[in-house]
Structures are given as C-alpha cells and as structure tokens.
Amino acid sequence: MSLHLPVSSASDPHQEDRAQAIRDCLRDAIIDRRLAPGTKLSEAEVGALFDVSRTVVRHGLQMLAFEGLVTMERNKGAFVSNPTPDEARQIFASRRLIEKGIVAAVAGRLTQMQIETLHAHLDEEARLQNLRGTEARRAEIKSSGDFHLTLAKMAGNAILEKFMDELVARSSLVIALYGRTGISSCGCSDHSAILKALEKGETDRATDLMIHHIDHIEADLDLRPVESLSLRQALNL
C-alpha cells in the first residue's frame, strides 16, 4: 500500500472533505475505545459504510497513520495501532516536556472566562466520575483528556496544541491497552489542584503538580515486558 496520496484525492476539495470526515469519525471511535487496538480497518468495509471510494478511505486512513493512531501494513492493510510499552513510555516522556511548557505559558495568565471554562470542565468530569457503565467511563476518559487539550489551547501556541492533540489521542490508546485500574486515567482532584495553582500564578507548583499527575497516569499502566515462563513456573508448581 502506497503512502503517497493520489493527486486526484488531494486536489479535489470534495474528496478531501470526505476523507477528513472519515478520519474524524474513526479517530473519535479509537479515542473513545469503541475500536480496540489491533482492530483491522478494512478499506472495502469503511468505503461501504461511508459510501466513498477506496482512494478516499485510504486518504483518511493515512491521516490517522500520520498521527500514530493507525498502522499501515504492507499487503495486510490498516489496523488500529497497537503501541508497544516503549512507545507508551515515549508518549508520556513527551507529555512531561510539552505540558511543562503549557503550564508555564498559562500560569497566572488565564482570563476570568478561561478560568470559568476550566471550572465548568472539572464539574463535568466530577459528574461523569459518579456515573456507572461503559459509556460513562468512555465519556469520562475523553473528558479528562480534554482538560489537557483545553489548557494547551489556552497556551496560544497552535503547534504545541497540535502536538498535544496527537499525544492525548495516543495516550488513550495506550491506556486502553495497558491501563490497570477501572477508574479514570486522570482523576479530577489532580486537575483541580493544577487549576488552583495556575489561577494563583504559582508556576513551579503547577508544573510540579502536572509532572506528578503525568507520572501518576503512567504508573497506573502495566508496562512490564511479558516474561516467558516455563509451564511449571507459570502454574507455580
């Protein structure tokens, strides 16, 4: 499968829109964990569901491949990415660097309206945390990622924002694969402590809290390599 876009799909604005719509739809499904890591994304099936040509489907899938959410395998097609433990660590290492910068950019500089937006966000997170069921949990995980994205947006740097968009999306995949506990990946008490420090302009404290928070999310993952045990060891005999 070629990674180069056919000229016709890239230059036709209508096809470009369709490809973008497919990308958006699949991306939501991956981030919301409706599509599990490793799921095959058949071009023919996606094409039939969206009623578009395979060229358009391929273009949408390639956009997701650029973001690391989809992996294209030669002669096999496209799959929802299945990040390795090393990739998972790299994602969180990148988040520590980038989110430190985001916190430094917004600490003490949030407008009243931005503070209200973030508080409303935390209220929503708390509400979702109290609900039960798979749907509620999906919504909660999405919402906790959105807190980080909203801060990134408020930092006013479109490039950082784009990086964060990708990193948060890839984090959801990693959490889907390696998450240990049944509770939220974020926890809104951490978020509210971060927000409090940001409001007061306590940059160092906000940075420490954010780094600690990301450490915490990472620590909740089980990234140990799977040990190859003998049958006797595996059965504790």
Ligand SMILES: [Zn+2]
């Ligand atoms: Zn968080």
